[in-house]
Amino acid sequence: MKRPLMFIPLVFFMILAGIFVVQLNKNAAGDDPTKLESVLVGKPVPEFKLEDLKQEGKLYDQSIFNGQPLLLNVWATWCPTCYAEHQFLNTLAADGVKIIGLNYKDDRTKAVGWLDRLGNPYIISLFDGSGMLGLDLGVYGAPETFLIDSDGIIRYRHVGDVNERNWKETLQPLYQQMLEGAKS
Amino acid sequence: MIKRLIVCFALLLASGFALANAIQVYEFDSQEHEDMFRKLSQELRCPKCQNNNIADSNAELAQDLRQKVFEMIKAGKSEDEIVDYMIARYGNFVTYNPPLTLSTIILWVGPALVILLGFTMLVLHSRKGKSKSSLAMLDENEQKRLDALLNDLEQPDDKNKES
Numbered sequence: 001m002k003r004p005l006m007f008i009p010l011v012f013f014m015i016l017a018g019i020f021v022v023q024l025n026k027n028a029a030g031d032d033p034t035k036l037e038s039v040l041v042g043k044p045v046p047e048f049k050l051e052d053l054k055q056e057g058k059l060y061d062q063s064i065f066n067g068q069p070l071l072l073n074v075w076a077t078w079c080p081t082c083y084a085e086h087q088f089l090n091t092l093a094a095d096g097v098k099i100i101g102l103n104y105k106d107d108r109t110k111a112v113g114w115l116d117r118l119g120n121p122y123i124i125s126l127f128d129g130s131g132m133l134g135l136d137l138g139v140y141g142a143p144e145t146f147l148i149d150s151d152g153i154i155r156y157r158h159v160g161d162v163n164e165r166n167w168k169e170t171l172q173p174l175y176q177q178m179l180e181g182a183k184s
Numbered sequence: 185m186i187k188r189l190i191v192c193f194a195l196l197l198a199s200g201f202a203l204a205n206a207i208q209v210y211e212f213d214s215q216e217h218e219d220m221f222r223k224l225s226q227e228l229r230c231p232k233c234q235n236n237n238i239a240d241s242n243a244e245l246a247q248d249l250r251q252k253v254f255e256m257i258k259a260g261k262s263e264d265e266i267v268d269y270m271i272a273r274y275g276n277f278v279t280y281n282p283p284l285t286l287s288t289i290i291l292w293v294g295p296a297l298v299i300l301l302g303f304t305m306l307v308l309h310s311r312k313g314k315s316k317s318s319l320a321m322l323d324e325n326e327q328k329r330l331d332a333l334l335n336d337l338e339q340p341d342d343k344n345k346e347s
Contacts, residue, residue, distance in 0.1 A: 005309070034234055039275045107242060131248050138273040140231035140245055 038138055038157035045072075045152050046136035054105050064100065064124060065152040069178035071099040071171075072146040073122070073162075074134060076106040077114050079142040085161035086118050092167070093121035097175065100124045104142050105131040106147035145176050150182040152180055208247065210254050217257050224253050224266060231274045247312055 006038040027033060040046075045062045065072075067077060075082040075091060094098055103111045115125065128134055137146070138157075147156040152160035156174050158166065212218040225239035230246040238246040238253070249270070256266045267279055276282045283294065322330065 007306070036231055036275055036277050039272060131244075135248060135252060136273060138231075138275070140274065 022159060024039060032160070035159050036138075036140065040138055040154050041157060043154055045148060045154060046133065048126075048133045048136065050102075050128055052125045053101070053108065053115075053127040060124060060126060062152060065148050065151065067149050069175060069182055070148045071175070072102060072148055073099050074102045074104045074137070074139050074142050074144040074146075076104045076142045077110045078106065081161045082143045083118075085124060085143055085163065086121070088163055088167070089121040089162075090119045092162075093123075098123050100126065102126045102128055102133065103152070104128050104134045104139060145171070145179065147171065149178045208250065210250075212257070220252060220263055221257055224257075224263065225250055226254070227279060228267070228270055229280050231278060237280060249267055 023033070045065045047062050049059055049061050051058065063145060071092075075086075089099060099122050101124070103125060106127075106129065108129065111127070115122075131139075137144075139147070141159065143161055145157075145158040145162050146154050149155050155178060156171070161169060210221065212221065221238075226237050227250060228234045228238045230238050230241040230243055230249070232243045232245040233241045236243075236246070238249045252269075253266055256269065261269075270278045276285070276288070282291070283290045308322075
């Protein structure tokens, strides 16, 4: 007796199991399904006017992103992953990578203390206490790191900590590309 | 007795203050604005705590987004303008009512497909039952075997009755 219909649930189950195997393997390899794609890639840095973290009253605007390729690192003292990535940012800065820090929804004195204690990898530190530039950038957690080219256009958004592995694999090639693009 | 009542009353008041502290209070100029705020905060999704809307979530980011929505409503922005503003920053993910695109089309077509599939299977199944009456399918040999089997089954019963 033939009952092909009987096997439909089994086939469905096998397909579903296959999908799970593929996606869970991807997750294990570091693909985080809660990551959101940035809609700002290819767009200029949004307009802003923010104070320097250490010097109150000293204002910066989006023009600081023009002229050379930069990393924009969003961080806060309440964020444990930021602590983990800070040492690596210090080594990057020592290697000559230009990083601008955006202190996001944080306590100013704590943030200044953190930089004094752990070292300051940033050429400029912006203070975004209300998180409004963060909102304009679509930041939904810290740390996040943006690659911004010499024209002030956002080229890439990295969610989570920057470490040796993802720097070598994804971020550094893009950064090099931006450096070469800036020269020519 | 009166002392106790006073203490109770004071406690009640204190708890009221505590609640008022925990919940953000938004004052709107009109009922329309309030309805719009309620609708938008149900419809916008919190990018941090996924699967919560910004009304349910108390994450810092959800609070910020509620604040932003409130400010934009106060500034007289329309519903579409506010949703577009959020989408420009967080992508289509941020709305529970996403536009019809190639990647979201399954949300509209999926349920219809499942219903269609279910109905076709139902129809096919019932048709099959009608066309193939099981007796007609048996050829001569099978019919004989069936009779023999039925006889075998009946005989023990008969013996039981006789004894």
